[in-house]
Amino acid sequence: MCTFPPTSADEIRQIIASLKCKTTSNSHDIPAKFLKISASSLASWLSEFFNKYMAKDEFPNLLKIAQITPIPKITSLKSPNDYRPISILPTLSKVFEKVIYSRLYSFVTSNCILSPLQYGFRTNHSTELAIATIYDDMICNKDNKLITCTLFLDLSKAFYCVDHKILLEKLFYYGVKGTPLKLFASYLDNRFQCTKVGDTKSSFLNVTCGMP
Numbered sequence: 001m002c003t004f005p006p007t008s009a010d011e012i013r014q015i016i017a018s019l020k021c022k023t024t025s026n027s028h029d030i031p032a033k034f035l036k037i038s039a040s041s042l043a044s045w046l047s048e049f050f051n052k053y054m055a056k057d058e059f060p061n062l063l064k065i066a067q068i069t070p071i072p073k074i075t076s077l078k079s080p081n082d083y084r085p086i087s088i089l090p091t092l093s094k095v096f097e098k099v100i101y102s103r104l105y106s107f108v109t110s111n112c113i114l115s116p117l118q119y120g121f122r123t124n125h126s127t128e129l130a131i132a133t134i135y136d137d138m139i140c141n142k143d144n145k146l147i148t149c150t151l152f153l154d155l156s157k158a159f160y161c162v163d164h165k166i167l168l169e170k171l172f173y174y175g176v177k178g179t180p181l182k183l184f185a186s187y188l189d190n191r192f193q194c195t196k197v198g199d200t201k202s203s204f205l206n207v208t209c210g211m212p
Contacts, residue, residue: 001175002103004180004183009043010043011102012043013040015095015098016035016039019091019094021036046092053096054099054100054179054183057183057186058183061190063096064187065089065192065204066087066191068193069086069195070084071085089212100183117133119133159210163209164208187212190206191207192207
């Protein structure tokens with residue numbers, strides 16, 4: 001069964017060091033540059049803070065407030081679909097997410113849960129490796145006088161359509177239960193976001209589906 005061991009000041013320092021100093025910011029944010037400068041002083045306190053919430057099966061509500069910034073995808077803009085919505089979350093949220101991610105990824109890899117043919121969002125895997133695997137299979141089939149048939153599916157806005165209930169059920173099926181599952185449920189629940197264009201900001205709406 002999946003467990004989430006406590007984090008440490010050393011781990012927090014390493015995570016903060018890996019953060020990118022982006023110019024975009026959230027109104028509820030602490031700039032990544034500030035965290036990097038003060039990492040040696042804050043790491044111990046942050047580790048206690050995150051451990052407290054992991055023990056409570058809770059993800060802090062203030063870290064779940066996102067600001068959406070629409071970025072143009074093309075030059076000639078005609079509709080909202082011509083923009084890419086960039087979700088800007090608080091920097092501390094990203095730090096806590098990385099703490100949780102390392103524990104979940106360790107669990108799924110050590111228990112061989114991920115398919116060896118999954119190339120996206122994995123270390124040492126890429127789309128180039130996926131293409132090379134398909135090409136190798138095709139060559140082998142040709143040598144064995146077999147026919148190769150491929151089916152490609154492109155799901156539009158797939159990450160925006162993720163059902164939270166189904167996701168939690170899948171986590172439970174694969175062994176994420178008890179405290180870790182409650183933490184993920186808290187992470188997905190009670191999230192809010194607004195859209196900001198220039199100096200104009202919309203009202204906040206509840207996020208009921210999709211990945212933050």
